[in-house]
Amino acid sequence: MLVVYNETHRQHQGAGEFFRGEMVPCYENPRRIDSLAVYLDSQSFAEFTEASRFGQEPIARVHDASYLDFLANAYGRWIEVAGDCDAIPHAWIGRGLHQGGIPTDIHGQLGYYASDAGTPITSGTWKAVQAASDATVTAAQLVRDSDRSVFALTRPPGHHAGKDVYGGYCFLNFAAIGAQSFLDHGAKRVAILDIDFHHGNGTQAIFYDRSDVLFVSIHGDPSDEYPYFLGYSDEFGMGDGEGFNVNLPLAPGADWSTYGRALTQAIDRIADYSPDRLVVSLGVDTFEHDPISRFQLKTEDFTKVGTCLAQLDLPKLIIFEGGYNVEHLGVNVANVLRTCG
Numbered sequence: 099m100l101v102v103y104n105e106t107h108r109q110h111q112g113a114g115e116f117f118r119g120e121m122v123p124c125y126e127n128p129r130r131i132d133s134l135a136v137y138l139d140s141q142s143f144a145e146f147t148e149a150s151r152f153g154q155e156p157i158a159r160v161h162d163a164s165y166l167d168f169l170a171n172a173y174g175r176w177i178e179v180a181g182d183c184d185a186i187p188h189a190w191i192g193r194g195l196h197q198g199g200i201p202t203d204i205h206g207q208l209g210y211y212a213s214d215a216g217t218p219i220t221s222g223t224w225k226a227v228q229a230a231s232d233a234t235v236t237a238a239q240l241v242r243d244s245d246r247s248v249f250a251l252t253r254p255p256g257h258h259a260g261k262d263v264y265g266g267y268c269f270l271n272f273a274a275i276g277a278q279s280f281l282d283h284g285a286k287r288v289a290i291l292d293i294d295f296h297h298g299n300g301t302q303a304i305f306y307d308r309s310d311v312l313f314v315s316i317h318g319d320p321s322d323e324y325p326y327f328l329g330y331s332d333e334f335g336m337g338d339g340e341g342f343n344v345n346l347p348l349a350p351g352a353d354w355s356t357y358g359r360a361l362t363q364a365i366d367r368i369a370d371y372s373p374d375r376l377v378v379s380l381g382v383d384t385f386e387h388d389p390i391s392r393f394q395l396k397t398e399d400f401t402k403v404g405t406c407l408a409q410l411d412l413p414k415l416i417i418f419e420g421g422y423n424v425e426h427l428g429v430n431v432a433n434v435l436r437t438c439g
C-alpha cells in the first residue's frame with residue numbers, strides 16, 4: 099500500500115489541553131506519527147511517498163474563506179495579546195446568546211470558531227494542517243491514478259472540524275477534503291466510513307444535506323462520550339441528504355462481537371449505496387488500551403476490521419484520525435492496512 103507521509107506535521111505541537119479541570123500534556127502529539135511511521139516503514143507492504151502541493155483550493159471547497167483566514171492569522175494575533183504560548187479560548191457562544199455576528203477581538207474569535215478547550219492553536223498549526231491537506235489530496239490523486247488504496251499518514255486529525263469550526267484536536271476536515279476532491283474529479287457518489295472511536299461530527303455536518311456523500315460512522319454513544327452533541331442514531335440527514343447519514347453508536351466497553359456486527363451493518367449500507375469512491379476515517383482509538391477511549395478492540399481485531407473493509411471492492415483513501423496509545427499505534431494501523439484491500 100502507498101503511504102503518503104509529510105514531515106510538516108511536527109510543526110503542530112501543542113503544550114497542553116484542558117481536561118478534568120487542569121492542563122495535561124496533549125494526547126495528540128508528533129510522537130504518534132513518529133511511532134506509526136517507524137512501524138510502517140518496517141513492513142514490506144508499505145511503500146512511502148511524498149506529498150505534492152495543491153495549496154488552498156481543495157481546502158476552500160470544504161471550509162469557509164473567513165474561517166481559513168482566521169486559522170492562518172490566529173496565532174500571530176494571539177501572541178500580540180497573550181505572549182508566546184498556545185492559543186486556547188476562554189469564552190464560547192451560549193445557546194440563545196448570539197445573533198450571528200463575529201467579534202473582532204482574538205479571544206472572541208477563538209470562542210466563535212472553537213468547539214472545545216482541548217485543541218490549542220500553536221505557532222506551526224496552520225503550516226501543519228495545510229501540509230496534511232496536501233498529503234490528503236495527493237493520496238486521493240494516487241487512488242485515482244493507481245486504482246489502489248492509499249494511506250494518508252497525517253496529523254492532526256480532521257473529522258471533528260466543520261466548515262467553520264475546529265475542535266477535538268481537528269482544524270481541517272481531511273476526510274471531507276478527500277471526498278470533495280473525488281467529486282471534483284468526476285465521482286458521482288462517495289462514501290465515507292468513519293471508524294474512529296469518536297463520532298465524526300464535523301464530517302457529518304459538512305455533508306448532512308447532500309446525497310452525493312454517504313456518511314456512516316461507528317462510535318462511542320455520544321450521550322456519554324465526546325463529542326456529546328452529535329452522533330445519535332436518529333440523525334438521518336436532511337433535505338437532499340435525508341437517508342444518507344448513518345450513525346451506529348455503541349455503548350462503552352464494546353468488543354469485537356458487538357463491533358463486528360456494527361461494521362457488517364455499515365459495510366452493507368455502503369455496498370447498497372454503490373459509491374464510486376470510498377474514504378475511510380481510520381481512528382484506532384477503539385483499541386482496548388487507548389488512554390482516552392472506551393472500546394475493547396484487541397490488536398488482532400484490527401485484522402478483522404481490515405478483512406471486513408476488503409469486502410468493499412474499491413480502492414480506498416484511508417485517512418489517519420485518532421489513536422493515542424503511541425506504543426501500539428503501528429501494529430494496530432498496519433493490521434487494518436495489510437488486510438483492507
Ligand code: Q9C
Pocket residue numbers: 115116117125216255256257258266267268294296324381383390419420421
Ligand atoms: N482529553 C479524535 O480522536 N477530548 N479526537 C476528550 C480527553 C476530545 C478526540 C478528552 C477527544 C477528541 C480525532
Ligand code: ZN
Pocket residue numbers: 294295296381383419420421
Ligand atoms: Zn477519536
